[in-house]
Amino acid sequence: MAGSKLAVVGAGSVGTSLAYAALIRGSASNIALFDVNAPKAEAEALDLAHGSQFAAASAAVTGGGDIAVTEGADVVVITAGAKQNPGQSRLDLAGTNVRILEQLMPPLLERAPDAVYVLVTNPCDVLTVAAQRISGLPPERIFSSGTVLDTSRLRWLLARRAGVSVTSVHASMVGEHGDTEFPLWSGATIGPVPIRAWTAGGERIFTPEYLADTAREVVQAAYKVIAGKGATNYAIGLSGARIVEALLRDDNAVLPVSTVLSGLHGISGVALSLPSVVGRGGVHRVLETPMDDGEPGGTAPFGGYPAPHYGRAGTLKGRHATPPQPLRWRVRISSPTEVHAVQAQRRTNRSNP
């Protein structure tokens, strides 16, 4: 994309893979890497720049330990922070990574006041709420990659089973980017065929058991990759580059990013992923997504999954950088449960006016 600057904060496994994917795909004309580890950021930028001859479009790559490299960015992707160790959940990272955000956001906003901010650092839903409060930016300009990666994992599994191209699978993971996320099977199709009606050799192959196993596999995917290689980086790099392109090209692409919701499904002040229209300037619209009886938020509790799977609730204490007086806040992370509870409440309200 000509005349577009992407700043990637954090030059670790995820940040460098995202920059690499963006370079290869021609997502931005200027890619800047910033990391507190200056020699690493400089070396990574140099290594990427050395390959720019072979990229889809010409791009300048810079990098270093001075936050000034982010100056004037159109999109800032934040990947800085602690990552999961084998056995750790994303939520275990919340305290450390909120503190990093508190340090990062004010100088970033000085350097890139007009940018759209995309959180990748985990737990990305919790950090989206924190970053939105720290920055004071409207939710459409500060959101997270949410379940874009998980959706890609889901589509890959379904495509492999059906023997079709992954681009012909239309299905989404929604909710928390984490252990309580869930697929929207009711809207899932292969081409125009509802997933549950898809046949092979005259048999319906996407049985309820198969779909439940697939959902579990998506939820467990990161743990499996981290156990084997210590990090997940390539698929999130590609997912992040796709989000950057949607923003810089004004694609108006429907992607399940995570924004702080205000009123949708009756939820406010919580960030979770729902299919959303992403284009220049950020998230244009979060789509009101129908859910049926078999899904959290539908009429059946927990969509047939074991209750504890969706029954987690937690709180995070953090500080608000602005206004000047630090403020305590509480971030709720029981979103899918909350979707269900709120919808159940609304139904009750409707039937008992």
Ligand SMILES: NC(=O)c1ccc[n+]([C@@H]2O[C@H](COP(=O)([O-])OP(=O)(O)OC[C@H]3O[C@@H](n4cnc5c(N)ncnc54)[C@H](O)[C@@H]3O)[C@@H](O)[C@H]2O)c1
């Ligand atoms: N949202 C997703 O789908 C998704 C997927 C994979 C990983 N992640 C998350 O991305 C984050 C990064 O993972 P990783 O594997 O790249 O970790 P990593 O340890 O390889 O890299 C993190 C980098 O952040 C840098 N950093 C730390 N504090 C900083 C600061 N204040 N300013 C600038 N840079 C700073 C470190 O020096 C390091 O280079 C983790 O939180 C991980 O859980 C999210």
